Amino acid sequence: MTDAFRDHLSLFASALNLREQRGAMLASNIANAATPGFKARDMDFETVLNAETGGGALATSNGRHFATSGPNAGQAGYRVPVNPSLDGNTVELAVEQMEFAENSLRYQTSLTLLNRRISGLNTAIKGE
Template identity: 50%
Template sequence: MSDRLFGIHGAALELRSQRMGMLTSNIANAATPGYKAKDIDFAAALDARVAGADVARSTDAATRYRVPVMATMDGNTVELANEQMAFAENAVAYSATLSFLEGRVNNIKRALKGD
């Protein structure tokens, strides 16, 4: 029923949340030798989710390792500026999706109250 009410926005919010966690992990491990930065191909994950895959499966299928522009000697592939930019971009998209869903919920509440 939630898919009919919220369309792809509910799935998008879940995926954005998963991506936020992955980007946070990358930032937290910026100084960890050998750490491989990962990200979610959001479009691929959303396509998989819309096709019926659960969040974990769609996220796993769309997870990609980052290829660094400048490799480090210790094997860490986190480029902090890129991770921070991706985090900020994802946070804005998460907020926009959440605002849309809040508006949708408010409309449903008004309809149920008869306003």
């Protein structure tokens, strides 16, 4: 029972940690919006979380099976700009601000879910 409990809370901890890392990455992109040659970086949160927690992609047990994730699954990559700039900077400020706001909202949501889970467990332990 405690292993399942620990695994369940570790998923929330991993998600919060990855959201924090992604927020720092997006903040760096915004801060370097005017830096010539700067390449915007981002990560696919779901892919990275699945790679970190061991979920998501199916395992291949035979050489003829197709791999469902690439060799770089779980790593940050460079963002491909819609409108590239002449100085080589790939930061699109509107995109970065939108991604940062969404990531912040999802961080808060994950934190709220974790707090509710712990509160529910406290209520169950107290017998209320």
